[in-house]
Ligand SMILES: NC(=O)c1ccc[n+]([C@@H]2O[C@H](COP(=O)([O-])OP(=O)(O)OC[C@H]3O[C@@H](n4cnc5c(N)ncnc54)[C@H](O)[C@@H]3O)[C@@H](O)[C@H]2O)c1
């Protein structure tokens with residue numbers, strides 16, 4: 169998270185302009201809270217609504233319950249000037265000209281989307297909203313949901329998917345790569361475009377189905393890229409290549425692009441896994457064979473197992489060695505660096521497999537509190553505690569500060585100074601010099 173990423177764009181100072189909109193945001197999680205704070209920053213008058221009374225109480229005091237650079241400052245500045253407020257009462261949206269739906273849309277293991285929270289929010293809104301209010305769906309929803317919602321509410325409903333990344337939420341919201349507006353009515357689309365006045369990005373106007381599908385297609389493609397390079401780690405090992413150089417060879421081709429080619433323990437988080445499952449399900453329902461997607465998901469599960477195989481061999485010296493009763497220390501629990509989010513974290517998927525094999529797990533993560541419940545991992549607040557008496561360390565999240573740990577001290581504390589670096593983060597030479605046996609993927 170660089171400074172540049174944490175600093176919001178200069179406030180355009182639109183507060184006295186006539187195009188200032190009265191906006192409601194339903195759901196104040198990663199997407200809703202970021203949208204609410206950023207839209208207030210852009211000059212709109214915003215009310216955030218959540219069913220979680222504790223969260224609303226926190227937000228009213230200016231306390232932001234998620235770790236997003238710059239978000240706390242934005243929320244407090246806009247609370248102070250009165251352009252942002254929070255409530256549990258949907259009646260607060262009666263005067264809204266635009267309402268954004270930002271509620272969770274989890275996906276079951278079979279790929280069907282659980283729209284209960286979404287439908288509940290829609291149902292409660294129908295009695296509250298002004299006739300002229302435009303409803304905007306920011307939640308990631310199956311194709312057809314926007315049209316269905318429009319019918320249920322009898323109001324203009326627009327698909328406007330969100331592409332922000334966790335850990336960069338404010339920066340991404342204010343500096344998006346694209347703004348996609350899926351609408352059947354031009355006036356409703358215009359009002360959504362007006363929300364983003366002051367943001368510089370290509371605006372793609374389309375019909376709702378393309379907008380909805382485009383969101384899934386984007387996330388699934390990112391997942392596919394990571395799975396591709398993760399499978400190359402195994403192939404590189406078998407064929408005597410170095411995956412870092414293989415990935416770099418690909419990155420230097422602008423047609424392939426530089427991003428999403430870093431091998432790791434698998435892709436996770438609150439979006440990529442659920443959205444790939446949902447897209448595969450949608451394809452099946454539509455009678456379309458999307459085998460490459462199913463393969464990418466299988467490769468992701470395989471990657472978790474590959475990390476466990478690496479650990480088993482590194483720690484016991486044998487591919488069949490037993491991990492039963494061995495104390496392993498995990499460095500990193502979140503699904504990626506720069507966030508406090510452990511939802512569908514590959515680190516925890518690997519941890520579950522290690523625990524199944526009988527290992528006893530202690531974990532440290534700069535984003536995860538000691539009191540967090542991430543069973544089977546016992547969370548500690550100091551990296552030396554994961555090293556103490558350990559039979560091996562497994563680095564699972566690419567927090568840059570892990571590079572700067574006192575590896576010589578960790579080696580002294582460890583029972584067997586062995587580290588498996590599943591993110592290719594550490595400098596092999598430095599860690600080896602400190603006394604560790606160093607192992608990683610793709611070499
Ligand atoms: N997290 C991301 O990076 C991200 C990025 C782009 C899109 N999305 C999509 O955005 C949506 C929201 O994701 P999130 O990560 O912000 O979720 P989240 O779990 O962080 O927050 C959702 C919030 O909605 C509230 N809520 C639930 N039901 C409600 C209701 N009926 N009325 C009012 N509030 C209600 C919850 O209390 C919670 O505060 C999902 O569809 C997700 O796929 C997420």
Ligand SMILES: O=c1ccn([C@@H]2O[C@H](COP(=O)(O)OP(=O)(O)O[C@H]3O[C@H](CO)[C@@H](O)[C@H](O)[C@H]3O)[C@@H](O)[C@H]2O)c(=O)[nH]1
Nearest residue numbers: 330331332333334394428429430432435436437439503504
């Ligand atoms: O080269 C890479 C890049 C990513 N990852 C992993 O891929 C996962 C997803 O990372 P990222 O995409 O940064 O996470 P999110 O914050 O969940 O963002 C994704 O999901 C959001 C929710 O839909 C979208 O809005 C974003 O555009 C999309 O990038 C994480 O486990 C990463 O560690 C790798 O292993 N190697």
